[in-house]
Amino acid sequence: MTERVRVTGPERRSRPLARTQDIDEETSLGSVYVRSLMRAQLSLALGVVAVLVVTIGSLPLLFHLVPEVGSASVVGLPVAWLTLGVLVYPWLLLLGWAYVRQAERNEQHFTELLGPHDQTPSPTDG
């Protein structure tokens, strides 16, 4: 016995989402798309991590090898306290902000690649 389906008209939101099915069904095309998104997001993340390692991770070594840097005084504060106590925080926030912007762009690009082309006309089309 087959299930009864009540037909009330066309679905409100037509779904020309052909290519998202590629992903659901793990076709080779779909996995190529996802792999490219993952690669973009991973290299973005690793890029941020690399910047973090170079800018903040190098500080203990720097203070260890060249103690004069840490004890030098800028605007009345020792450099070690100024960097680790104050400057680190806006820097972390800036890195985070830049990451979120780029990560959302990557996703947008991916959505445009897969999504229906006929749904949202761009402003220049008018």
Add this chain to the structure above:
Amino acid sequence: MNDLTALPGLIAVILVSLLTLLVGTWGMRVSRTTSDFLVASRTVRPTLNAFAVSGEYLSAASFLGIAGLLLAYGADMLWYPVGWTAGYLLLLVLVAAPLRRSGAYTLPDFAEARLESRTVRSICSAFVVAIGWLYLLPQFEGAGFTLATAIGAPRWVGPVAVGLVVLIGVGGGGMRSITLVQAFQYWLKLTALLVPAAVLLVVWTRDETAGSLGAGDPAWSMPLVGSGGAGLYTTYSLILATFLGTMGLPHVVVRFYTNPDGGAARRTTLTVLALVGGFYLIPPVYAALGHAYGVGSGDSSTLMLDLPRLALSGLGGELLTGLITAGAFAAFLSTSSGLVIAVAGVLSQDVTSRRLPEIASFRVAAAIAVLIPMGASLALPNFGVAQSVGLAFAVAASTFCPLLLLGIWWRGLTPTGAIAGMLTGGAGSVVAVAWTLSHGALDGVTDGWADVLLGQPAAWSVPLAFATMILVSRATASSTPRHARRFLARLHAPESLDLERS
């Protein structure tokens, strides 16, 4: 100490407790389902959620501990707050959005969904409970000594008071009401830290008898003076533990499931970076003031509570100490609540729900989650709040961090690999923690390299866990989960794509 000077502190503690309970009781009326209890039905907006995450995260170690450590050990200790903040950046770039998109309630849920294995789930549950209790213990102990210092209460009063308020709050309303309580407690903590610091700075500039803030004292202002290679190792190990441990803390992770979607999870984390970083600008001010007023390093653990009384005699000092006590008590309550929710969530899913209906099982689990560390804090001798919290980070970084990173970014992770990696990293860091706690090496005095390596295990236990997880997964590549590819697609594809998200 006579009763009158203790009055502001006592009133502050009672007010914070009442307010917490009031919001908790109100939450009881709106929380009906398990989803409400565990993840506030995923309806928390990013800004509110960020307040709550920050309120929960800034524990007594941040509120009271850092200033004391800075005073006693100098600039090296700045790495604790730096690491606790930078951990959120790594959480943001590597974990936040995919973790939310996984659709799981808790860390064990994530592990089971990703690896399709009940065994992995059980091991994760055990680690959630272990890390949660390791983190809860110093909260209770800290509450004991704070109330003893601020209002002269016996040492058992703090743990019992915090335990009771948390139990009523969490058991009553679960995540939905706790979200509001914790958001409120962030602002309370910030006020309680900022206002006394500002007042004391003004007092200091007018006080000719007070000393300098310490900027000219090279032994104090220089990081790593005289500690050589061991000091460098300890610093890097601490950096690794805090940077990578944050993403593996059960009470932090459980908050990410309350976001509506992956994008919201990212925006929440970004706001948390701002809120937590802003908070950590203040403790160095207390350390500098402590230096100016000649607080000895022996008294550093109660620095924050003693400082107002040293700088201001009479009612003014007592009022400021009262405000700081309120902030500290809010810190104990909010962090403990978050940890208890995380531990109780896991316990109720995996243990008590087999015998009891859903919400009753959550309440029983919450009672177990509170009573065991509370009892332990009454029975065990004291140890430094900030450092023992640091050890919880090391265990989290050695177990959940590799699981999350490889689970989210590497299709080749197998259940056997995950188990082997978590057990290796977990065993290494837990043995190191047990050794360190039992030898009382937390005072910073170490005898040799063995103590140094065990005192701060992350630098070897984290790479060990990663290596084991990768190598064993490679060796058992045939048991890669069947749906790994599809699961990863779901983690990384934005919600707007309308993939099937079963």
